[in-house]
Amino acid sequence: MLDNLLSTSAVIIILVASTGLLVSRDWRWSLALCAGQYLAAFWLVSLHWPVGLAAVKLVSGWMGIAALGLTRLNFSGEDETKEKFWPRQLWFHFLLAAIVILLALAAAPRLENFLPGLGLPVIAGSLVLMGMGLLHLGITSHNLRVILGLLTILCGFEILYASVEGSILVAGLLAVINLGLALVGCYLMLAGSVEPEIDSPEGFETIV
Amino acid sequence: MSAPVIWILLPLMAAAIFLVASYRGSVAVPAALLSLLLAVLAMFVPIDTAMVFGSVSIKIAGSVQLLGRSFQFGAADGPMLALVYALSALWFFGSRAGGANRSFVPLAFAVVALLVASLAVEPFLYAALLIELAAMLTIPLIMDSSSSGERLNRPSNRGPLRFIIYQTLAMPLILFSGWMLSGVEASPGDLALTSQSGILLGLGFAFLLAIFPLYSWIPMMAENASPYTLGFTLWLLPTFALLLALGFLDRFAWLRTSTGLIDAIRLAGMVLVVSGGWLCVFQRHLGRMLAFAAIAETGLAVVAVSLNSFLSLDLVFLLFIPRGIELGVWALGISVLKINSGSLEFRSCQGLARTHPIACSAVILSHLSLAGLPLLAGFPSRLALWEQLAQVSLDLAFWLLMGLIGIFIGAGRTISAFLMAPEFQPWQLNETRHQVILLCVGMGVLLMLGIFPQVLQLFMDKLHFLFEHLVQLPAML
Incomplete structure (x- = not known):
């Protein structure tokens, strides 16, 4: 009973966090919500794995988020450039999130028939995360x-x-x-700020 | 000492040492020598077989346990390891002449070691995880050499971002479909499960192998990344992705016997060949030209896999060996041109044949080899593939020819750009001695493999034993 309640709570956390991640414009909130996703994923994974092993996912996920946060902290100014192709309105993102959540929740019982014994919360949580990650x-x-x-998709897949x-x-x-994906993210953010050092071929001291 | 320690752990440790040492000076030569040593060891020291020297017996164990799973090499893996490390050594030797970044050699060494680990891991399905790790290491390899731009969201990030997205999406699809495939083996009559796992697997490999239209990251990266590192990536990652695909075909009997799936693979390969080949025709950038030719080359290998006979294994390996050399020589050639002209746009490369004749010759020769010109390394494999494909369908053989004609026209346009020199431009040799030697050796190997293709037999005889079930397929389709 308590397990069921906690699993359902984990799914609710996933719904809130993944929707929040989609609509949030502030990188601090985004990282905090992503950390929330990992917490919920940890609980759902611990239903099938020993807590110690499930904690690996939580720790590695949080470490990755910490790395991203520390890197992002070095930059000031605009959070992101204008992305003109998609409307940036809050309600449009809410609508997209609602569609994905509805699709995921509708597909979950069918998938449960296909993968018996996993439990509806595990499947629903996983599908919502993967769907929202793809949408993102x-x-x-x-x-x-x-x-x-990408981390959201992987989190869903891992569950x-x-x-x-x-x-x-x-x-x-x-x-x-x-952890590697998070570090790749850090690298991509930082890459433009440092001029590359190039191994000079014979006769060429500097290469631009 | 066990084989995974020698061919996986040792290179990984060496990569870490080279990374530290690269800040003090070039590590290209030590890395190339180590890679060559590993290749020689793999070729001549049998794995899991005792060697007796007088009263002393030495045996390299084939497997090692890690976290409850094993990394295992068999006797059949030796030639593959030798091939991979020998070709890697060539890339490391050329890295300095190609103006690659200092971190190229250590990171590339680590990428090679991870991909080699993907051959050894059991269950083989976990190879998808190791390929993803290698793909992530490729990002700094490519980004380090790209031009500087804005601090955040610079346009040159788009290619690497798309690359990492596609590679990351491939991994879960392959892992999950692999798990489903074991269910299909248990209940082969379940058509729904069969089709679902087939679709997931197909999608996974479409992302991994950059099947049309998922190859947009390749030309994107070609514009910004160093041609040398891009060439290395385009050689190594599709090669190991195809080996993983062959592993799936080898382990799961229903995949081999599913005509629908085999037809889909053939179609995907053919679309790659034709689209890659004909997009070469319209390029005005040497890097993008290389990118599309490499896409077409991957398509040829995918078509070879789809032939689904024991000959297809020979064809795949016959394509692999020249591919590494062709892309290496081509990438080195255009790297030299980029160092000197600053850009790879055709308008910047006009007349370079007069000022950089060796680099231009190398680019042209490797381009023509990829197009399948007779007497060059790519010709024997394309001829054999064409012959086999013609037995399946003359239409498909025609489209293969069309794709190769596209690459050939691209080569013609490159030649014309190189030759558009001002009227009284004198002939000069502006390449360094190191560059001249490497390019000439590369061109010599391309010619030698074209004239004496039987040299490849040294590797080919043993390579197909990597896939014990595929090798038993009948020759006739």
Whole structure:
């Protein structure tokens, strides 16, 4: 009973956090909401994995977010450039989020028939995260937000995959990938600020 | 000492050391020598077989356990390891002449080691995770050499961003479809499960192999990244992605026997060949030309996989070996041109044949080799593929020819750009000695492999034993 309640709470956290991540314009809020997603994912993964192993996902996810936050802290000014293709209105993003959530929640019971024993909250949470992550990728080309979208998709996938695959190696590699993606995000943000050092070929001291 | 320690852990540790050492000076030569040593060891030291020297017996164990799973190399893996490390050594040797960034060699070494690990990991499905890790390491490799721009959201980030998105989306799709495929093996009559897993797997490989239209990141990166690092990426990642695809075909019998899936693979490959080939025709940028030719080349390998006979394995490996050399020589050639002309746009490269004859010759020769010109390295594989494809369908053989004609026309346009020199421009040799030697050796190898393709037999004889079920397929389709 308590497990059910907590699982449902985790799904609600996922719904709120992923929707918030989509509509949020402030990078601090975005990172905090992403951290919330990892917390909910940790609970859903711990239904199938030992808590110690599930905590790997939480720790690696939070470490990645901390790295992104520390990097983003170095930049001031506009949060993101104008993305003119998609309307930036709040309600438009809410509408898109509602569509994805409805689709995910409608598909969850069917998938439960296909993957018996996983539980509806695990499947629903996973599908919502993957759907919202894909939506996020579809409407932004901003470095930080793209990486957050990818992390959201991976987070959703990990919830589902944890219930069918219990390998420690996979858990470790996925944690490294999460952390690596966050570091790639940091790198992409920083890359433009440093002039590349080039290994000069013979006869060429500087190369522009 | 076990084989995974020698060919995975040792290179990873070496990459870390090279990364630190790269701030003190060039590490290209030590890395190339180490890579060559690993290649020689892989070629001549049998894995998992005792070697007796008088009263002393030495055996390199084939597997090592890590977190409950094993990394395993068999005797059949030796030639593949030798090939990968030998070709990597060529790329490392050329890195300095190609003006690659200081971090190119250590990062590239780590990428190679991770991709080699993807060959060894058991269950083989986890290779998708290691390929994703390698793809992530490729980002600094490419970005380090790109031109500077805005601090945030600079336009040159778009290609790498799209690249990492596609590679990251591929990984879950492949992992999940792999899990579903084991269910299909248990209940082969479940058509819904079969089609769902087939679709997921197809999507995963479409992202991983940059199947049309998911290759937009390649020309995007070609405009900003160093041609040398881009060439390295375009050589290595699709090669290992195709090996993973072959692994799937080898392990799951229903994939081999599913005619619908095989037809879809063939169509995807053919679309890559034709679109890549004909997009070459319209390019005015040497980097983008290389990118589209590499896309077409990947398409050829995908078509070879779809032939689904034991000959398809030979064809895939026959394409792999020249591909590494063609892309290497081409990338080195245009890197030299970029260093000197500052841009790879045709208008900046006009008349370069007079001032950089060796680099221009290397670019042209490797381009023509990729187009399948006789007497060059790419010709034997294309001829064999064409012959096999003609037995399946003459239409497909025609479209393959059309794709190659597209690449050939692209080569013609490049030649004309190189030759558009002012009337009294004198002939000069502006390449450095190091560049001349490497480019000439590369061109020599391209010619040698075209004239004496049987040299490749040294590797080919053993390579197809990597896939024990595919090698048993009948020759006739």
